[in-house]
Every structure is written in structure tokens, then in C-alpha cells.
Amino acid sequence: MKRIGVLAFQGGVIEHVKKIDEVGCVPVLVKKNEDLEGVDGLILPGGESTTIGKFLIETGLKEKILKLAEEGLPVWGTCAGAILLSKSIKNQGSGVLPLLDIVIERNAYGSQLDSFKKEVFVPRLNKVSECVFIRAPKIVEVFSNVEVLAQLDTPIAVLQGKILATTFHPELTSQNYWHSFFVENVVK
Ligand code: GLN
Numbered sequence: 724m725k726r727i728g729v730l731a732f733q734g735g736v737i738e739h740v741k742k743i744d745e746v747g748c749v750p751v752l753v754k755k756n757e758d759l760e761g762v763d764g765l766i767l768p769g770g771e772s773t774t775i776g777k778f779l780i781e782t783g784l785k786e787k788i789l790k791l792a793e794e795g796l797p798v799w800g801t802c803a804g805a806i807l808l809s810k811s812i813k814n815q816g817s818g819v820l821p822l823l824d825i826v827i828e829r830n831a832y833g834s835q836l837d838s839f840k841k842e843v844f845v846p847r848l849n850k851v852s853e854c855v856f857i858r859a860p861k862i863v864e865v866f867s868n869v870e871v872l873a874q875l876d877t878p879i880a881v882l883q884g885k886i887l888a889t890t891f892h893p894e895l896t897s898q899n900y901w902h903s904f905f906v907e908n909v910v911k
Pocket of ligand 1: 768769770771772773801802803804806829830857858859860
């Protein structure tokens with residue numbers, strides 16, 4: 724059975740753990756370098772990207788994850804996780820794990836009160852995906868090596884090699900489409 728790590732400092736950890744279990748994989752809570760041993764993929768949950776980034780640096784997980792990603796570890800960032808993966812954060816330098824050739828803008832839809840839900844057809848999944856946006860970032864630029872999987876006014880799901888990012892929260896719906904996609908098409 725595939726083992727999928729979920730970075731477990733802060734944010735939507737338990738929700739991802741449940742989904743990983745539902746799609747028939749073993750969830751592994753990741754808080755230190757050793758927890759990554761033998762994982763087949765890693766999820767960076769939503770939450771607060773500055774806080775999660777601080778933990779990544781303090782624990783040394785930043786270097787470890789970057790090295791493993793270079794060796795081919797599939798990584799999926801949701802919302803704050805997507806921010807961490809961005810090579811460029813508008814007006815704020817780069818993400819702590821800058822693996823994705825995109826420019827992202829934090830809190831681009833407004834405050835917590837401007838959170839919203841939207842149904843979006845995703846050709847690659849051949850499904851209508853329920854997308855929950857909570858103080859979500861916007862992907863404002865995508866370089867040519869990045870595949871856009873879903874789009875509203877701007878891209879909301881992108882894939883570059885084995886690095887997946889969604890600006891919304893698939894773990895907060897009753898659907899398992901994105902978790903299945905990550906496990907079957909990115910981790911494989
Ligand atoms: N606004 C948060 C940030 O900038 C992300 C919100 C989320 O993950 N739901 O880190």
C-alpha cells in the first residue's frame with residue numbers, strides 16, 4: 724500500500740489524513756525528517772503559509788523535502804501549501820519550497836469573509852469538482868512547463884512534473900477526486 728505523508732504542523736491535516744485513508748493509502752504524519760522515510764508522496768496542507776514555512780525551516784524539513792523532490796518525490800500543496808511551493812510570491816519573494824514555476828498572490832480574493840465555494844469542471848478528471856476557497860491565493864502567472872488542470876478567472880490547479888498545487892481545499896468536500904488523482908496519476 725502506498726504511504727502518503729501529510730505535513731502535520733498546522734492547518735487542514737486531519738482532513739487530508741481521512742481522505743488518504745479513504746482512497747486506500749496509508750497516511751503518515753510528518754513533523755520531522757525521519758517521518759519522511761519510505762513515503763511515496765507528500766501533502767502540504769492549507770493553513771497559514773508563513774507559520775508552516777517557519778516550521779519547515781526550523782526543523783530542517785525544508786532541505787530534506789527539497790532533496791527528496793529533486794529525486795522525484797511527488798508533492799501536493801493545497802492553498803497555503805501551494806504558496807509554499809511557488810517560485811515567486813507576489814511582493815514577498817519566494818516560497819520556502821520553490822519547486823513550481825508560478826507566481827502566486829496571497830489572499831487575492833479578500834479576507835476570510837470572502838471565502839467561497841464553486842463547482843468547476845476539470846477536463847483531466849472528467850469531473851465537476853467542488854472547490855472551496857478560504858483566504859485563497861491566486862496563481863497570477865504560469866510558465867510554459869506548467870500544466871493548468873483547472874481554471875476560474877486564473878489557474879486554480881497546476882501540475883509540473885510531480886509537483887501538484889491547488890489553491891482550493893479538496894479535503895473539505897465529500898469528493899475524493901483530487902486525492903485519487905494525486906495517488907494514481909502523480910504518485911503512481
Ligand atoms: N491565506 C493563507 C496564507 O497566505 C492561506 C489560506 C489557506 O490555506 N486556506 O498562508
